[in-house]
Amino acid sequence: MKVLVAVKRVIDYNVKIRVKADNTGVETANVKMSMNPFDEIAVEEAIRMKEKGAATEVIAFSAGPAQCQETIRTALAMGADRGVLVQTDAELQPLAVAKLLKAVVDKEQPGLVIVGKQAIDDDSNQTGQMLAALLGWSVGTFANKLNVADGSVEVKREVDGGLENIKIKMPAVITTDLRLNEPRYASLPNIMKAKKKPIETLAPDALGVDVAPRLKTLKVEEPPKRKAGIKVKTVAELVEKLRNEAGVI
Amino acid sequence: MSDFVEKLRAIVGDKGLITDEQGKHPYVTDWRESFVGNALAVVRPANTREVADVVRLCAAEKVSVVPQGGNTGLVGGGIPQEKGREIVLSLNRMTRITDIDPIGYTMTVEAGVILKTIQETAAAHDRLFPLSLAAEGSCSIGGNLSTNAGGVQVLHYGNARQLVLGLEVVTPQGEIWNGLRALKKDNTGYDLRDLYLGAEGTLGIITRAVLKLWPKPKDVATAWVAVPSPEAAVALLSGAHAASEDNVTSCELMGRQGIDLVLQHIPGATDPLSGRHDWYVLFEWSSTRARREGANAGGLREKMEAYLGEAMEQGLVLDATIAQNETQARALWALRENHTEASKKEGPSVKHDISVAVSKIPAFVTEGLAAMRKALPECRPVTFGHVGDGNLHFNCQAPAGWDKARFLPHAHAVNAAVYDLVVSYGGSISAEHGIGLLKVDELAHYRSKVEIDTMRTIKRALDPQNLMNPGKIVRV
Ligand SMILES: Cc1cc2nc3c(=O)[nH]c(=O)nc-3n(C[C@H](O)[C@H](O)[C@H](O)COP(=O)(O)OP(=O)(O)OC[C@H]3O[C@@H](n4cnc5c(N)ncnc54)[C@H](O)[C@@H]3O)c2cc1C
Ligand SMILES: Cc1cc2nc3c(=O)[nH]c(=O)nc-3n(C[C@H](O)[C@H](O)[C@H](O)COP(=O)(O)OP(=O)(O)OC[C@H]3O[C@@H](n4cnc5c(N)ncnc54)[C@H](O)[C@@H]3O)c2cc1C
Numbered sequence: 001m002k003v004l005v006a007v008k009r010v011i012d013y014n015v016k017i018r019v020k021a022d023n024t025g026v027e028t029a030n031v032k033m034s035m036n037p038f039d040e041i042a043v044e045e046a047i048r049m050k051e052k053g054a055a056t057e058v059i060a061f062s063a064g065p066a067q068c069q070e071t072i073r074t075a076l077a078m079g080a081d082r083g084v085l086v087q088t089d090a091e092l093q094p095l096a097v098a099k100l101l102k103a104v105v106d107k108e109q110p111g112l113v114i115v116g117k118q119a120i121d122d123d124s125n126q127t128g129q130m131l132a133a134l135l136g137w138s139v140g141t142f143a144n145k146l147n148v149a150d151g152s153v154e155v156k157r158e159v160d161g162g163l164e165n166i167k168i169k170m171p172a173v174i175t176t177d178l179r180l181n182e183p184r185y186a187s188l189p190n191i192m193k194a195k196k197k198p199i200e201t202l203a204p205d206a207l208g209v210d211v212a213p214r215l216k217t218l219k220v221e222e223p224p225k226r227k228a229g230i231k232v233k234t235v236a237e238l239v240e241k242l243r244n245e246a247g248v249i
Numbered sequence: 250m251s252d253f254v255e256k257l258r259a260i261v262g263d264k265g266l267i268t269d270e271q272g273k274h275p276y277v278t279d280w281r282e283s284f285v286g287n288a289l290a291v292v293r294p295a296n297t298r299e300v301a302d303v304v305r306l307c308a309a310e311k312v313s314v315v316p317q318g319g320n321t322g323l324v325g326g327g328i329p330q331e332k333g334r335e336i337v338l339s340l341n342r343m344t345r346i347t348d349i350d351p352i353g354y355t356m357t358v359e360a361g362v363i364l365k366t367i368q369e370t371a372a373a374h375d376r377l378f379p380l381s382l383a384a385e386g387s388c389s390i391g392g393n394l395s396t397n398a399g400g401v402q403v404l405h406y407g408n409a410r411q412l413v414l415g416l417e418v419v420t421p422q423g424e425i426w427n428g429l430r431a432l433k434k435d436n437t438g439y440d441l442r443d444l445y446l447g448a449e450g451t452l453g454i455i456t457r458a459v460l461k462l463w464p465k466p467k468d469v470a471t472a473w474v475a476v477p478s479p480e481a482a483v484a485l486l487s488g489a490h491a492a493s494e495d496n497v498t499s500c501e502l503m504g505r506q507g508i509d510l511v512l513q514h515i516p517g518a519t520d521p522l523s524g525r526h527d528w529y530v531l532f533e534w535s536s537t538r539a540r541r542e543g544a545n546a547g548g549l550r551e552k553m554e555a556y557l558g559e560a561m562e563q564g565l566v567l568d569a570t571i572a573q574n575e576t577q578a579r580a581l582w583a584l585r586e587n588h589t590e591a592s593k594k595e596g597p598s599v600k601h602d603i604s605v606a607v608s609k610i611p612a613f614v615t616e617g618l619a620a621m622r623k624a625l626p627e628c629r630p631v632t633f634g635h636v637g638d639g640n641l642h643f644n645c646q647a648p649a650g651w652d653k654a655r656f657l658p659h660a661h662a663v664n665a666a667v668y669d670l671v672v673s674y675g676g677s678i679s680a681e682h683g684i685g686l687l688k689v690d691e692l693a694h695y696r697s698k699v700e701i702d703t704m705r706t707i708k709r710a711l712d713p714q715n716l717m718n719p720g721k722i723v724r725v
Contacts, residue, residue: 014575030467030539034574067542074573185473185521185570185577192558 001111001148001170003046003055005080006101007062008036009071010121023219035071038116040078040183041176045146046114047079048181054148057081059108063100065089069199076194077186083199084108088211090204094122096211098130103207105135110171112153117142117175128175138168142177253310257292257336260302265342267291276337279328280321280384281593284686286329288315291337297417297425297456303338304454305423313716314338314421316450318361318392321384323600324685326396326449330720338454340391347457351376354462355414355431360391360455367460376462379406379498383586391455397447399681401585404637405498405535406463408681410446415459418445421452421712431459444707449683450718452711466498466535470549471578472557474569475526479636480611481565482530486637489532492556496549499533500637501585502610506646507631510591511584518584521570521577530636531585588633588642597647598631599660601667604680607639613674614641617667621645624666625659640680643667668695684722692722 011017012032020027035043049055060075062068063086072083086100105113118125132139140146140155144163147154148170157164158177186194204211232238242249258266267273268290276291278284289312294300307314313335317327329335340361348357351374358367364385371378380393382400392398394416398409406412415430418441428442445453476482479502486500505527511518532553540548553571560566572578592598605613618630627648634641645663647656668678672695684692693701704723708715715725 012575014579032575034576037574037576067546070546077573182519186573187522188554188557188561188566188569188571191554191571 001055002057002059002108003049004059004061004101004105004108004110004113005039005042005046005075006097006113006115006127007039007043007060007068007071007075008116008119008121009033009062009064009068010036010119013037013120019220019222023221025217025220033067033070035074036116036119036121038118038120038176038178039075041178041180042114042116042174043075043078043080044181044183045143045174045176046112047184049112049148050079055112059084059110061101061104062086063088063092063097072199073194074186076197076199077191078184079190080197082197085199085201086204086207087201088204090211091213092211093213093215094124094126095130095214096204096209097127098134099209100204100207100211101127101131102134103209104202105131112148112170112172112174113137114174114176117177125175128173132173135171135173138170138172139175140166140168140172141175143174144177144179146174146180253306253312254290256306256310257290257303260306261292261294261299265293265295265299267293273337276317276320276339277329279323279325281323284325284328286315286331286335287333288329288335288337291339293339293342295342297343297419300338300340300343300419300454300456301423301425303336303423304419304421307336308421308423308714308716311714311716312336313719314454315718316340316391316395316454318389318395319363319384319387320392321388322392322396322685323602323682324679324687326683326685326718326721327392328686330686333719335719340389340454340456343456346370349374350431351462353431356460356462357429357431357457358390358460359457360394361389364388364390364393371462372465374462375465377465378412378460379463380409380412383589390458390460394446394455394458395448395450396681396683399635399638399640401499401501401533401635403635403640403681404500410443412461413442413446413458414461416442416445416455417457418453418455421714421717425456426453429457429459447683449685449721451708451721452717454717464537466537467539468548468550469533469535469578470553471572471581472530472532472553472569473521473572473581473584474530474532474557475522475524475567476528476530476565477526477567478528478611479614482528482636483607483610485530485532485560485565486607488560489534489556493534493549493552494536496534496536497532497637498535499531500635501531502632502634502636502641503529503531503585503588504630504632505529506629507588507592507633508584510595510631510646511587514591514594515583515587518587519580521581521584522568524568526567531581585633588631592631592644592646595646597651597653597656599645599663600682601643601645601664601671601678602634602640602680602682603643603667603671603676603678604638604640605671605674605676607637609674609676610636610639610641613670613676614643617643617670620666620670621663624662627651628659628663635681638680639676664691686721689720689722689724693724 145156343359343361629646
């Protein structure tokens with residue numbers, strides 16, 4: 001069974017995000033970029049499946065500019081076998097990515113597609129679900145634990161208020177949650193090997209996908225700043241303020 | 250006595266004065282809880298003027314003054330002695346950054362500003378203040394300058410001494426010396442600034458400083474490398490200077506014992522490599538040149554991969570990982586920085602903050618481990634530190650299950666074994682933590698008479714009443 005994992009190039013989790021002065025987006029010049037953390041978890045899970053013999057090949061997919069090669073290389077250094085880059089400088093929204101993924105799925109015929117539950121830049125939480133709908137496949141979102149057996153996957157899902165166990169038929173789409181696993185460090189020998197692993201580059205046109213955005217961003221703004229607090233002298237004063245100023249009790 | 254306290258109150262107000270035992274406790278106990286002293290009061294002035302007034306009052310009343318910053322020092326320098334009439338003068342209310350000049354690459358700060366705040370302020374202006382050490386979230390710049398602190402980037406940027414241009418100091422007489430000169434060149438007689446730097450508060454109180462800034466690195470590569478021996482670590486570093494185009498900013502060595510303590514005591518710590526190895530190096534290369542994008546993409550990470558790959562073929566490297574993102578880089582650093590904390594959680598230890606020439610590190614480690622084991626066969630050596638500066642924390646953890654009472658009687662023999670060897674290597678018995686109360690006897694023993702006498706002469710000349718942090722560094 002082949003496993004396809006999606007890896008997105010995003011602003012590094014630890015970077016302090018700054019909104020551009022003209023409110024059209026966030027500053028990306030000279031900003032450290034890394035793999036979306038949920039996608040690292042997806043790669044790790046796929047590699048573990050291969051190590052356990054449940055998967056035969058792990059393919060890392062990314063869509064975006066040429067620099068996404070680096071993100072795919074990271075996946076290859078962790079242990080993925082080869083990469084597919086759909087190269088475009090266009091703005092990509094979840095629907096476009098889902099369609100590109102579908103085109104690659106049609107070509108590669110994987111038994112499982114594992115993607116992050118969301119990317120930490122746009123926080124859309126849509127790509128996995130849209131892909132499953134386009135393919136007509138089962139979907140297990142927010143996976144906390146996976147078990148592949150006899151043509152189906154048991155998924156422990158993180159839901160409001162606890163965990164839910166479901167069993168879905170393969171082929172299937174899985175979206176990863178934070179506690180699914182702890183991604184490994186890429187070892188130096190694997191980093192060196194990854195340099196020789198193949199990355200196929202495709203264009204959206206060649207896959208017959210129109211990636212034109214369907215949504216228009218009007219404006220990007222900083223969240224409102226928290227106002228400084230004050231110190232109260234007594235409990236009575238606190239209660240008074242909560243009641244009359246904040247209106248919460 | 251209460252008269253004296255009231256006079257203090259008149260200077261610093263209620264906000265600046267702590268006299269109850271419970272309130273004083275954290276100020277009279279050191280970070281490792283090895284020293285507990287006594288203070289008439291803890292005084293927290295709000296500005297230089299108040300510091301000077303307090304010192305003048307103390308000079309008149311013959312009360313000693315113990316300056317204190319973040320109280321993270323590891324040699325008891327900021328802790329009052331058990332006997333005597335002393336106050337702790339804490340700078341922890343003097344936390345203003347009074348000027349930042351990104352064009353001239355300087356920042357002017359009060360002594361109580363926390364090191365991390367200085368780093369963050371520099372970063373917000375696209376600049377770097379390179380002093381960096383595990384206590385950076387708690388220690389103050391005044392303490393850093395007074396101990397001439399080192400840390401993890403000395404290799405590239407120098408000790409605290411090299412990162413400062415000017416100082417403002419309150420003398421033991423309560424006078425204010427304004428040496429806040431933002432000058433790179435200033436050959437005007439004796440260098441008073443250099444005298445106060447590293448003086449551990451024995452010659453005066455640093456109240457403000459002009460710090461030097463650097464351009465902020467735009468490309469950083471961090472690696473965790475298993476090496477067969479300290480010898481391999483030193484060889485790896487030696488070649489890295491050229492391979493990185495002189496961009497090695499940190500090179501830390503760690504033995505396996507310390508890693509095991511961190512994995513055991515620090516929640517969330519994991520081993521980045523699959524096998525167990527005896528020695529590890531944490532390598533960081535930083536450049537102010539951003540990574541190249543596009544067709545010819547690359548930067549320090551690629552250089553590091555190539556260099557470590559070659560070193561692996563030569564057997565200098567057994568295994569390694571290079572951080573793929575900032576989260577991994579921080580996790581690797583946490584493994585190194587949590588050594589001190591993990592050792593404290595494990596139990597008692599004796600610490601040797603030593604330095605020898607970098608090239609002599611391998612031989613020193615071999616001989617030193619043997620000497621330590623000879624002095625106390627059951628001891629558990631924990632070796633880690635700034636190998637790029639020739640500085641190791643060549644520590645000895647108490648044997649498993651031993652408490653302080655059982656362990657401390659052996660400390661002297663272990664210390665003597667290590668320090669005798671250090672001195673025979675032409676090294677230093679205190680590379681970055683200072684002398685404080687902890688090493689006064691050792692300093693007097695290992696340094697020449699002329700050196701100690703010269704220090705005493707300086708101390709007596711500047712502080713004839715011996716009221717400024719007495720009993721630290723040298724006894725007069
Ligand atoms: C053409 C010219 C160009 C110069 N350019 C520069 C420049 O670019 N930058 C700069 O900094 N200076 C410059 N100088 C000044 C001078 O050359 C330097 O200060 C030089 O370092 C002095 O060295 P010297 O051996 O000639 O010292 P001397 O003139 O012999 O002595 C200088 C001082 O040092 C003391 N001294 C000398 N040797 C010792 C010792 N071993 N121990 C203790 N004290 C000692 C002397 O008592 C005296 O006070 C220049 C001078 C000239 C003539
Ligand atoms: C976990 C940990 C890791 C550490 N790592 C390192 C390291 O890598 N490198 C290193 O060099 N040190 C290290 N240290 C030691 C210590 O943190 C540093 O020496 C630090 O610079 C002390 O700063 P502080 O503000 O806490 O000083 P304090 O502990 O408050 O004081 C230290 C000394 O300076 C004097 N002093 C403080 N403020 C002033 C002032 N304004 N004027 C005059 N004298 C003053 C005190 O009297 C005392 O003698 C470490 C400590 C810990 C706990």
